[in-house]
Amino acid sequence: MNDNGATFAGGLAGLAGVAGAVSIGNTLLRRPGPYLPAAHAIASPRAADPLPGVLRLGLGGLTVPVTPGPHGELFLGPGGPQPGHTLRRLVLTPLFARAKTRGGRLARDQQVPFRLVVEFVGANREPETLLRAYQMLDQQLRDHAALLSHCDGNTLVPGAVTVSVAGIVDVRELLAAQRKRYCFADGTFDDLGSRSAPPTLVPMISEPWGRRFGWDGREPIPAEERHLLHAMVRSAHDDGRTVRISGLPEGSRRARRAVWTELGAAGVDVIADGDQHGLVRHLRRHPVSRWVPRAPLPTRAVRRSSPRPNAPRPERRHEPV
Structure with missing residues (x-):
């Protein structure tokens, strides 16, 4: 799912010739972070x-x-x-x-x-x-x-x-x-496998954390919620989509880091938060995991049209954007 660097680089190659120099102000010209x-x-x-x-x-x-x-x-x-x-x-x-x-x-x-x-x-x-x-x-x-x-x-x-x-x-x-x-x-996990909402129309799944999960980062994440998170992310990736999670629990920086860590370990492509500085520092030290094949995980909360735990994983049909 995340191996799209080469395709993206190729897609951008033709943009290098875009003409016209545009002034954008001193603030935007400051050297950004990675x-x-x-x-x-x-x-x-x-x-x-x-x-x-x-x-x-x-x-x-x-x-x-x-x-x-x-x-x-x-x-x-x-x-x-x-x-x-x-x-x-x-x-x-x-x-x-x-x-x-x-x-x-x-x-x-x-x-x-x-x-x-x-x-x-x-x-x-x-x-x-x-x-x-x-x-x-x-x-x-x-x-x-x-x-x-x-x-x-x-x-x-x-x-x-x-x-x-x-x-x-x-x-x-x-x-x-x-x-x-x-x-x-913008899509939700309910769009997985939907013919009326293919990845060419809904390439990114976006849901608030609290819609399906109750863990707030203060205690260790329950095994069931961790398994569910991994299963849902994998189902979205198998369906040719990226995943964005927002609406993260409010709490101490330590609790927020725990949530970010679990999202990154599950391969969530986009972690949305209002704490920009904290999130950046965390992701520089703990990048999101690249997706690799793993043992089947429970998929109880995923739509029936999503891949079954023991079914062969389909090939990715579209390059994500």
């Missing part, structure tokens, strides 16, 4: 400018809450629109400008896409408003098509950045109708 694809930041609703710190620390992804505003524009945070505080100005423009000035990569050692999760939030759930907001996002992304992971027919092509849409807007039907799309739907 690129950590498993480290994923969750922007605080109160964050005035969430991207510079993420890039400086070398995190491999960011989840940003957005609210539709006038003319379909997307504003950061759940509150009322603030002038200039838009996804385009504070996230998309500087993120792709950085990739252009670095030959199609966000960092010299980047081997997998930066995962940007655009999470629609807020009280406004009018279908017309959400549709207009998605159309605006789609247009803004197509302006940077050469740098984006995309799906062309049934083929996933990795790029410097992979964008997923989550939250209150359901974009699956819209995306499925697009032969060539530049963003994807």
Whole structure:
């Protein structure tokens, strides 16, 4: 599942010729830390400018809450629109400008896409408003098509950045109708084996920890929960998808490290947390385990359509993005 470095490198080779030098400001030009694809930041609703710190620390992804505003524009945070505080100005423009000035990569050692999760939030759930907001996002992304992971027919092509849409807007039907799309739907473990949500539409499984697990890191993890975690991650990998876990338990740094350690040992591809500095320090010392064949584990909470414990493991069908 994680052996996609060569494919990604090949996909980026053609991006090196992207023309145009773009100035991105002194903050983003500061030398970042080593690129950590498993480290994923969750922007605080109160964050005035969430991207510079993420890039400086070398995190491999960011989840940003957005609210539709006038003319379909997307504003950061759940509150009322603030002038200039838009996804385009504070996230998309500087993120792709950085990739252009670095030959199609966000960092010299980047081997997998930066995962940007655009999470629609807020009280406004009018279908017309959400549709207009998605159309605006789609247009803004197509302006940077050469740098984006995309799906062309049934083929996933990795790029410097992979964008997923989550939250209150359901974009699956819209995306499925697009032969060539530049963003994807966020999925859950319930999508494993689903024909209506293939990896070309839902390449990443994203769930909060508390949806299926109760362990908070204060005591040793129960053997049953550990086995379940490994089984679910393996089922997702066998289905050609990456796994992102968010909503981690609040607690002491020691308890958080225990949770991060278990997620890394299970091969969770993306660990999402608001404690960016702590997560980065931990993953530099304890990288996420590469997936290797192991003894069968219980799969009771995984959908029946997922591989049975004793069934032959299927070949990976798609290169993950």
